[in-house]
Amino acid sequence: MTGRTHDLIGFAAFLTAGVLVPSLSLNIETLAVSVVGNVVGSLIPDVDQATNKLWDMLPVGNIVGKFGRKAFYKHRTITHSLLGGFLLFKFLVFIIPKIFNPNYINPQIVLVSIMIGFVMHLIADSITREGLPLFFPLKFKIGFPPIAALRIPTGGIIEHFIVFPSTAIYIVWLLINNKEKVLTIAKLLHK
Numbered sequence: 001m002t003g004r005t006h007d008l009i010g011f012a013a014f015l016t017a018g019v020l021v022p023s024l025s026l027n028i029e030t031l032a033v034s035v036v037g038n039v040v041g042s043l044i045p046d047v048d049q050a051t052n053k054l055w056d057m058l059p060v061g062n063i064v065g066k067f068g069r070k071a072f073y074k075h076r077t078i079t080h081s082l083l084g085g086f087l088l089f090k091f092l093v094f095i096i097p098k099i100f101n102p103n104y105i106n107p108q109i110v111l112v113s114i115m116i117g118f119v120m121h122l123i124a125d126s127i128t129r130e131g132l133p134l135f136f137p138l139k140f141k142i143g144f145p146p147i148a149a150l151r152i153p154t155g156g157i158i159e160h161f162i163v164f165p166s167t168a169i170y171i172v173w174l175l176i177n178n179k180e181k182v183l184t185i186a187k188l189l190h191k
């Protein structure tokens with residue numbers, strides 16, 4: 001799937017989690033970092049692709065980007081696996097409290113937001129033709145449905161005209177049907 005679709009699917013899941021399990025310790029600072037974290041988490045698995053937006057977002061852009069873009073020789077390996085997810089999780093648990101002040105920013109919410117983006121990326125890619133090397137370094141790929149020919153091509157008509165719009169519609173539906181909860185969350189931000 002393309003970065004744009006991953007962003008939207010990751011964000012839809014992020015909102016769903018926010019509505020289903022609203023956190024009372026949410027504040028505006030945590031929300032801002034979590035939204036950015038969710039977008040980054042949705043894009044992380046594709047850092048192995050030179051075209052990934054994350055490389056453009058880097059502050060020192062060109063130098064790091066030039067190296068980073070070439071560091072991965074193959075698309076969809078460890079970054080799309082359980083092992084990659086586990087390493088990312090361990091890294092985040094270590095790094096988040098060192099970057100953000102826990103007096104203002106809830107590290108658990110940030111961690112969960114990034115991981116939601118990551119996990120949703122893998123789930124979304126599992127319905128594409130290329131499949132998912134979930135058990136990397138084992139070489140076989142999985143997907144749903146199991147027959148690759150029945151899955152959708154990345155960046156194709158189905159992704160652009162069905163997956164993307166239906167995710168957008170779902171977000172609108174979610175917000176409309178959970179007005180009360182959304183307002184409660186908005187009030188939390190207002191304190």
Ligand SMILES: [Zn+2]
Nearest residue numbers: 001045046125
């Ligand atoms: Zn991917």
